[in-house]
Amino acid sequence: MKYSSHIFQKWILKMQIRSQLNRLIQRACERANILVDRVQVNEASKVAFGDYQFNGAMALAKSLKKKPRDIAQSIVDAIEDNDILEYVEIAGPGFINLHLSNNWLSTNIKNIVQDRRLGIVAKENPSKVVVDYSGPNMAKQMHVGHLRSTIIGDSLANLFTFLGDDVIRQNHIGDWGTQFGMLIAYLEELGEGGEGSLKDLEEFYKRAKQRFDEDENFANKSREYVVKLQGGDVRCLHLWENFIDKSLSHCEDVYSKLNIKLSREDVKAESSYNDDLANIVNDLEAKGLLKESQGAKVVFIEAEENPLIIQKSDGGFLYATTDLAAIRFRASKLGANRISYVVDARQAEHFKQIFSVAKMAGYVSEDVKLEHVSFGMMLDKSGRPFKTRDGGTVKLIDLLEEAVERAKGAISKRDSYEQEELEKVAEIIGIGAVKYSDLSINRESNYIFDWDKMLSLEGNTSLYQQYAYARIRSIFRKYNGKLEGDVILEEPQERLLALKLLQLEDTLYSSAKEAMPHYITSYLYELSTLFMKFYETCPILREDTPENIRQSRLILAQITANTLRLALDILGIKVLERI
RNA sequence: GCACCCGUGGCUCAGCUGGAUAGAGCAUCUGAUUGCGGUUCAGAAGGUCAUAGGUUCGAAUCCUAUCGGGUGUACCA
Numbered sequence: 001m002k003y004s005s006h007i008f009q010k011w012i013l014k015m016q017i018r019s020q021l022n023r024l025i026q027r028a029c030e031r032a033n034i035l036v037d038r039v040q041v042n043e044a045s046k047v048a049f050g051d052y053q054f055n056g057a058m059a060l061a062k063s064l065k066k067k068p069r070d071i072a073q074s075i076v077d078a079i080e081d082n083d084i085l086e087y088v089e090i091a092g093p094g095f096i097n098l099h100l101s102n103n104w105l106s107t108n109i110k111n112i113v114q115d116r117r118l119g120i121v122a123k124e125n126p127s128k129v130v131v132d133y134s135g136p137n138m139a140k141q142m143h144v145g146h147l148r149s150t151i152i153g154d155s156l157a158n159l160f161t162f163l164g165d166d167v168i169r170q171n172h173i174g175d176w177g178t179q180f181g182m183l184i185a186y187l188e189e190l191g192e193g194g195e196g197s198l199k200d201l202e203e204f205y206k207r208a209k210q211r212f213d214e215d216e217n218f219a220n221k222s223r224e225y226v227v228k229l230q231g232g233d234v235r236c237l238h239l240w241e242n243f244i245d246k247s248l249s250h251c252e253d254v255y256s257k258l259n260i261k262l263s264r265e266d267v268k269a270e271s272s273y274n275d276d277l278a279n280i281v282n283d284l285e286a287k288g289l290l291k292e293s294q295g296a297k298v299v300f301i302e303a304e305e306n307p308l309i310i311q312k313s314d315g316g317f318l319y320a321t322t323d324l325a326a327i328r329f330r331a332s333k334l335g336a337n338r339i340s341y342v343v344d345a346r347q348a349e350h351f352k353q354i355f356s357v358a359k360m361a362g363y364v365s366e367d368v369k370l371e372h373v374s375f376g377m378m379l380d381k382s383g384r385p386f387k388t389r390d391g392g393t394v395k396l397i398d399l400l401e402e403a404v405e406r407a408k409g410a411i412s413k414r415d416s417y418e419q420e421e422l423e424k425v426a427e428i429i430g431i432g433a434v435k436y437s438d439l440s441i442n443r444e445s446n447y448i449f450d451w452d453k454m455l456s457l458e459g460n461t462s463l464y465q466q467y468a469y470a471r472i473r474s475i476f477r478k479y480n481g482k483l484e485g486d487v488i489l490e491e492p493q494e495r496l497l498a499l500k501l502l503q504l505e506d507t508l509y510s511s512a513k514e515a516m517p518h519y520i521t522s523y524l525y526e527l528s529t530l531f532m533k534f535y536e537t538c539p540i541l542r543e544d545t546p547e548n549i550r551q552s553r554l555i556l557a558q559i560t561a562n563t564l565r566l567a568l569d570i571l572g573i574k575v576l577e578r579i
Numbered sequence: 580g581c582a583c584c585c586g587u588g589g590c591u592c593a594g595c596u597g598g599a600u601a602g603a604g605c606a607u608c609u610g611a612u613u614g615c616g617g618u619u620c621a622g623a624a625g626g627u628c629a630u631a632g633g634u635u636c637g638a639a640u641c642c643u644a645u646c647g648g649g650u651g652u653a654c655c656a
Contacts, residue, residue, distance in 0.1 A: 042595065053598090093636075095599065348650085446585085456604095463618090
């Protein structure tokens, strides 16, 4: 989907509700001579308290030596004229409750009905953001261990892109290491006809390993091939490239099925940094950061128990070395202002060290934001690490096929589908369920993978959103007249829905800022439940609905559908016209 | 041993960086509805936010200790 804005800048009433309110209160504080470092307006905790609230007056009481209610009063008195607030009230010990103007809400809603970007303006000063995610190992088939990084990373990359950042996706694939000697030796042994056996990489790896363990000659050959590979032997390099190519195309099957936007252009393999590793060592040496410890070359970091090992005692490099080369490349060659590593939480210490050393060595300047977007483990329903019945790793492609099969089972009893349509619908629902359930929890916590829960129509699931979308589309199959007239917010359900629709922008920005996709899913769930309530109480196409009310409700429904589609698209989830 | 993360109703999770009576969804119970797609909607019940102290006008949120769970702890990635 392309997101070009169809409305002219001047027509846009600047939204970003929270920052508008923050500015309003900030200026009021200044006018009232109240010093406050950062004004933070929050969404009201209850409907009765208005739409937003500012709670800062209480905190200021002590330093100003005034009563909090008096402080609140002077802030309220100093709020300048504006068209966003209907009225303001002071409650309890000094809460300032802000009620938005219906007129402001309805004007803004009306303005975004034709806009593919729903009135959300891209950042004025975009950053260059590198998102490092997925990073599968080429020696093996992609397994569930790669699922979360791939899903979370891709959605963040989409989100940053939508908000206007210049995003560079980096798939840091593992294509180097001693096991490749064994793999290409085995590939060679099977001959050209043996390439078919690469279909199942897992099996291929196992057999190669078996040969390695059983046959001394084969093992020696494998070791020899590692050396040859590193030495740039043309024949070995050819075998290796061939192997990587096949393995990568397996990954692409997964990406394509998962609706992940990684392509070959985003691949920046570990091996591509090989030539730079010695430079990193020399550079750290020259900067006086490198120390010798127990035969290895390391960098000591303040307040860290263990140093970061840069070069092994046998002269070999480690992944820390590669990561430093990569971080330098990203900051200097790619010019990144923000580098996000979507990697599981177990590597927290590693990244902490890498980031420290990168800054110590000046590979990234102080203002570059380095973040480890960490996430918890994937567990099964009983809370144990997710494995196959016999304890093996679950291949990702198998898991995705199961998702589609299960989705088929969930919907086929509902309606009769043509076989072809059933496949298409099941794929969208099944894959959507896998992605949404992953994205809908706080990524930091462990993730319990539960088929029944994710494929349910009830609760915070993708299917519930997809259903809400399809339901709205069904209204517009019945009605295909024009959308015109004003938005009228008389019923509470209409107003609540309108406000929620206008909060998408704030949600997206805070989700991007903290790299927390679950802010978006929470928003979506609130939105679709609000829509369902609206739909229940506010008839649209019924005969007795006056035309002006009908138009207003159609506009609300239309924007709800657009919002669902847009936000789900950012999460990499597709919608269906009918389910 | 040390470091980091996590303990919120039976289950799965929110809780916007300290605010008002801690919110949802499953599951359980009750009700609406011949419906613009009821696979919906309304309502009830269910919590000493692991425990004990502390800071504060105010704590699930910050500090300390304890208990319980997880992860990581120099030449694998």
